Amino acid sequence: MAAIPFGRTRSYGEIAAEVGAPAQAVGQACGGNLLPILVPCHRVLGTGTLGGFSVPGGVETKVWLLRHEGAMLV
Template identity: 50%
Template sequence: MRWTVLDSPIGEFSVATDDDSVRGTRFGRVAGAADEPGDGFSRRAVAELRAYFAGELTEFSLPVAAPRGSDFERAVWREMTRIPYGGMLTYGEVARRVGDPGAARAVGVACNRNPVPVIVPCHRIVGAGAKLVGFGGGLDRKRFLLELEARVDFERSLLGSG
């Protein structure tokens, strides 16, 4: 596994890759992370992340290694990947979709334990009434990511390409 750090509009962002998948992402610099991607898959991962942060990519094609977590957490993470670019769901809506309507708080815990933020878009899960609550990267980063996606989605709709 190799960590690479890239500059992004939300600060340094680190991505861990192996030969054919993303293993994790972190806000900030991970100790020992390289400033330049190596050959192969890490280059692809960094390129897709840069394109996403530039508003040029709306859907990642990167395979993600099967993350460790409880059955419930993995169900929440799968549901996150189904939220379309520019979209949002509440914690309660995600809880209902994974079959446990009373588990909104547990959805929040699963979001916090998401090993691949941004690529697995936990930032698209918000509180009731679209209130910005809870985000491991901080609410400023969550706001930025949601605003980036909303702006790009709006611009694409104006151009008739979305």
């Protein structure tokens, strides 16, 4: 997650394939992230979905962060 550049996103599946783990494990790692702004798990998306975000504000905060970075235009 820390390697995903500002303004870019990756999918759970892409990361899973890269590390040789199931996408669900990547999701669990994102959900267990204790430093979600410093370790930018908001940049990890599902295929065709935003996925979750385990900080106050949840997915709405994820959307705000992605828009702030220019990674989400809608």
